[in-house]
Each structure stands twice: as structure tokens, then as C-alpha cells.
Amino acid sequence: MTKFILAALFSIVSLSSFSWAQMVPEPRATEVWNKEPVKITPGDHGAPPSDAIILDHSAWQSINGGENPWDNQNGVMTVKPGAKDIRTKKSFGDVQLHVEWRIPELDEKFVSQDRGNSGVFLQQFYEVQVLDSYENKTYNNGQAGSLYKQHIPLVNATKPAMEWQSYDIIYTAPRFGKNGAVISQARMTVIHNGVLIQNNVSLTGPTLYIGAPAYEAHGNLPIYLQDHDHKVSYRNIWVREL
Numbered sequence: 001m002t003k004f005i006l007a008a009l010f011s012i013v014s015l016s017s018f019s020w021a022q023m024v025p026e027p028r029a030t031e032v033w034n035k036e037p038v039k040i041t042p043g044d045h046g047a048p049p050s051d052a053i054i055l056d057h058s059a060w061q062s063i064n065g066g067e068n069p070w071d072n073q074n075g076v077m078t079v080k081p082g083a084k085d086i087r088t089k090k091s092f093g094d095v096q097l098h099v100e101w102r103i104p105e106l107d108e109k110f111v112s113q114d115r116g117n118s119g120v121f122l123q124q125f126y127e128v129q130v131l132d133s134y135e136n137k138t139y140n141n142g143q144a145g146s147l148y149k150q151h152i153p154l155v156n157a158t159k160p161a162m163e164w165q166s167y168d169i170i171y172t173a174p175r176f177g178k179n180g181a182v183i184s185q186a187r188m189t190v191i192h193n194g195v196l197i198q199n200n201v202s203l204t205g206p207t208l209y210i211g212a213p214a215y216e217a218h219g220n221l222p223i224y225l226q227d228h229d230h231k232v233s234y235r236n237i238w239v240r241e242l
Contacts (some may be wrong), residue, residue: 047167048238053090055237060086064225070227079118079225079231088223091125093173094242097223101218102233103132103161107227113137114226116161118232119148121224122171125206126186130232133158145197147188148207154195164235166191170242174203176217185215202209 041050048054049084057072062084069083109235110116114155116132126147133156134158140146144150145153145167175183190198205213 003074005138019120026041028221035197040067040189046100046236048098048236050242052098052238052240054191055088057089059088060225063087070225076233076235077237079148079227079229081227081231084119084227085224086227087124087224089221089222091222092203092239092241093220095122095171095223096240096242097167097171098236098238099124099169099171100164100236101130101167102235103130104162104231104233105161106132106230111136111143116230116232117226117228119207119224119228120167120169121207121226122169122188123186123218123223124169124221124224125175125218126188127207127226128167128169128188128190130226132161135161145190145191145192146211147203149209150203150207150213151198151201153190153192154199155195155197157192157195157197160195170200173220173241174215176215180217182215 003238027090043049050057056075056078057068057070060068062069063086064084070080070086071078088187099118099120101118101177106115113131113166114228116119116130116135118130120128120130121127129142129148130143131138131144140152141149143156144158145156170189172187177183185204187202188198189196189200189201205215207213
């Protein structure tokens with residue numbers, strides 16, 4: 001009887017070992033070899049990668065149509081107060097956007113929102129605030145790096161006026177159903193001067209100065225730069241469609 005029991009146990013153990021071995025996949029079973037990412041050449045220190053769309057002075061136009069009215073000197077584009085906003089000739093959805101900007105030297109009488117004010121608008125409606133927030137008190141959801149009136153930056157990474165600063169923005173456009181209902185909200189990640197200040201946050205609607213935002217269905221739209229009556233400068237703007 002003992003021999004029969006031992007033989008049965010041996011058979012069970014052998015069968016279990018065999019079944020376990022059969023169930024464990026090879027490492028190669030989870031390796032993906034047929035979806036290799038496209039190889040690009042990255043840029044150094046904010047330079048555009050090889051697959052970027054360069055948004056120089058010629059890539060923009062007046063919001064009223066016609067040529068870009070802002071000043072252009074040696075690749076630096078500067079707000080011409082009173083000329084109004086500019087927008088890209090091309091429309092975009094999901095993007096990675098790199099923007100470098102500089103606040104002019106201003107008299108101390110210019111304070112709060114009246115100090116180097118401008119803005120970068122993704123898809124025309126969703127603003128990342130540009131402002132001199134180095135030593136300039138204003139409402140927190142309106143300072144540099146804020147998603148205006150919606151999200152306060154995690155930290156204030158602003159440099160002094162006349163120093164070049166950078167935004168690197170990852171933007172996911174909102175999605176809408178056939179009836180205009182919001183399927184998913186717009187989302188943004190913002191890195192200011194190499195520091196994460198907005199971490200994949202969602203937007204409740206377009207940027208508004210007054211009132212609560214609400215979405216209206218739309219497709220791809222231009223990127224806007226704001227004329228807010230200060231000579232804010234921009235350079236090295238490029239975008240990658242995602």
C-alpha cells in the first residue's frame with residue numbers, strides 16, 4: 001500500500017511540475033519587435049528635434065488675417081502693442097510645444113497683471129500665462145505658469161525680467177462626442193525653465209477672465225500668442241504633433 005501511495009504522490013508532483021513549466025511563458029512572449037519608434041535626432045538645450053515644426057515669424061499671422069504684425073529681429077519675435085494677438089497658420093490638436101519668452105525691463109509702477117503680461121494659448125482657447133512673476137505679487141492662478149484662472153503652478157520658477165525663459169508643454173486636446181458632449185477634458189503638463197509646474201492637469205473648459213468655463217465642441221485649432229500691451233519677446237518656438 002505504501003508503495004502505491006508513494007507512486008501516486010510522485011505522479012502528482014511530476015504532473016504539477018510539468019504543468020507549471022508549460023504555463024510559464026518565455027521572456028520573448030512579452031517582447032514587442034514590430035512597432036519600433038521612428039528614430040529622430042534630439043536637439044540640444046532647447047533646440048528643435050528633427051521632426052519638429054518650426055514656428056518662426058513666417059508661421060504666424062494676425063488674428064484678423066494677413067501678415068504677422070509683430071516685430072522680428074534676428075529670430076526674436078516681439079509683441080507690437082495694439083497689433084493684437086497672432087495665431088499659427090496651421091491648426092493643431094495634441095502637441096509637444098517649446099516656447100522661449102522674455103519679459104522687458106519695466107518701471108516699478110507696473111505691477112500685478114500689468115507687468116509683462118502675455119500668454120500662450122493651445123488650440124486658441126487654453127492659456128498658459130506669461131507674466132513677470134519674479135518679484136511681482138498677483139493672484140496665484142494668474143501668475144506665470146498658471147493655467148489661467150484654473151490651475152496654480154506647483155512652484156514659481158520665474159527668472160528676472162530680461163532673462164530668457166522656457167515653457168515645454170505637453171498638451172492633450174479635449175475629445176467630444178457627435179452631440180458635442182465632452183468625452184475627455186483637455187490636459188496639460190508644463191515644465192518652466194526645466195522645472196515641472198503643471199503635472200498632467202485637466203481643464204474644465206476654455207480660459208476665461210470672468211466666470212466659469214464651459215466647453216464647446218471643436219476640432220484642431222491654431223496656437224495663439226497674446227498681445228497684452230507689453231513688449232514681451234518670443235524665440236525658438238517649435239511644435240511636435242502627437
